[in-house]
Every structure is written in C-alpha cells, then in structure tokens.
Amino acid sequence: MASSSMFSGFYFLWTSPYGPTMFDNHLVTQLCFAMFVLLDLGFAVDTVLSADEIVESRRDRKSEDYAGRYWVDALGYVLPVIWGLPFILPTAYFDAVLYDREWFFHQCQYIDQMKGVPGMNSSLCYLQVILSLAASYGALFVTLRDKKLISKNQELAGISVFSVPAMIYTTFVTAEFISYLR
Numbered sequence: 001m002a003s004s005s006m007f008s009g010f011y012f013l014w015t016s017p018y019g020p021t022m023f024d025n026h027l028v029t030q031l032c033f034a035m036f037v038l039l040d041l042g043f044a045v046d047t048v049l050s051a052d053e054i055v056e057s058r059r060d061r062k063s064e065d066y067a068g069r070y071w072v073d074a075l076g077y078v079l080p081v082i083w084g085l086p087f088i089l090p091t092a093y094f095d096a097v098l099y100d101r102e103w104f105f106h107q108c109q110y111i112d113q114m115k116g117v118p119g120m121n122s123s124l125c126y127l128q129v130i131l132s133l134a135a136s137y138g139a140l141f142v143t144l145r146d147k148k149l150i151s152k153n154q155e156l157a158g159i160s161v162f163s164v165p166a167m168i169y170t171t172f173v174t175a176e177f178i179s180y181l182r
Contacts, residue, residue: 005135007036012128026100033096044082051078060152076156080163087174111180123173134166
C-alpha cells in the first residue's frame, strides 16, 4: 500500500504542470517509473502468491466462516492491492518509454481541444490523490480491525468504499485518455 501511495504521489507531481522540472529530464522520468513499476509489480506478485496466507491471517476466528467466504475475503484483501497494475504498466510504457512529459502535456491539451472542455490533466492529477487516499484508508481500516476497534465486515466495507470508486474512476479516466491517443 505504501509503494502504491508513493507512486501516486510521484505521478501527481509528474502530471502536474507545477511539478518539479527535474521530471522534464527523460532519464529521471524513466528511472522513477522503473523504480515504482518494479516495486508495485513485486508487491502485486507477492500478494497474489500469498493470497491464501493473507486471507487466512485476516480470517475472523470468532465466527464460523461459510464456504464462499474465501472469495469474498480474497476480493477484499487482494484485489485492492493488485487491480492498479494493469493501469500502471501501460502508463509507464507511454510516459517513460514511448514518449516523455512534454508529449503528455501536449496530449492533455489535444484531448481538451477535442472534447471542448478543459480538465484532462486535472483529472489525472486528482486521480492520483484519490488513489493515494484509497491505499491509505485501506491501511487505516486494517489497523483499526487489528486494534479491535471495528469488525471484519466494517474493515472490508471501509476498504471497498475507497478502493472501488478509485478503480472505477481510474478505468474511466484511463479509457478517456487512451481513446484520444494519436
């Protein structure tokens, strides 16, 4: 969750026209993307490989689990960690391999002109804030349950309340950006 939140912070600065000019250097951009993609990829693979252990460790020992609970728990604990990867990989490929930051800003202007409404760059910046908040609140709900301040159902509901809208918004903004690629 921390690496996901850090990637969102980096990408917020990278997509912001007010971000540090060091990101105009294509080598710096490539190094940052490589570092975050490798971190996120490593943690996502580890999460998938450890799914059984994660679900078992988060199991509510006081109540009797029903047969289908494994899949509910896997969706609640594993999916929020791995769903962003299919979005991070193409983003890194476009922004750090094929093109650069200058292309990104021109592409956002092009999309705004084609739509007749400004805001593509802002949508991508704010998306990063939402993604970072979703990761942070997910960690908060896990901590609250570990401290026995909330129940397992409240924990899963809290994680879902932030991760599902972030996933939907990510899908929408990414699809819109990709639909205007030229």
